Amino acid sequence: KQEVTQIPAALSVPEGENLVLNCSFTDSAIYNLQWFRQDPGKGLTSLLLIQSSQREQTSGRLNASLDKSSGRSTLYIAASQPGDSATYLCAVNSDEKLTFGTGTRLTIIP
């Protein structure tokens, strides 16, 4: 059974800093990995999707990497802004279903 872990559970950084969120998974037989953002009381917004054959994906200030063999992914956020404050969830697609981590609650301090 796939298990997904996200560390840290919460993170506070000053505005403008670069930061890295971590995601690890136990079963490397995956189709893809998806990073989501969730604002309080809202749904999940897809940020980046990395296929199992890819090493990284970029969108604006976001860069996600995938090391399938070691069961790890990172989400890099450059030049953080207060609007980046949210919970970030990592989800691994294996056996046709997404298994979610418990998320990292990110706070950017103005």
Place this chain on the structure above:
Amino acid sequence: DARVTQTPRDKVTEMGQEVTMRCQPILGHNTVFWYRQTMMQGLELLAYFRNRAPLDDSGMPKDRFSAEMPDATLATLKIQPSEPRDSAVYFCASGLGVGNTGELFFGEGSRLTVL
């Protein structure tokens, strides 16, 4: 602006009542998922469909939950009878399940409170 639409956004009901949540997937998407989110358990998969056929509902309490897709534009999740432990946010997601490499898109969720 294509998006997954869920109704109701909020529902407060009393224990024992029937609750039905509805989801309109993005037009053209052939895979639909129901997830439940709680503080304690995080996001849990309840059921999912491909081309309207149920593929897995092992995450659902079968005695009280049922999920259906009457047509390609509507998915429903029904709880009968509801219990306080069912209080959670229920999310619907849709995607193109071609080879299961597609991106999933989530609705805003239905927040259920059972008193």
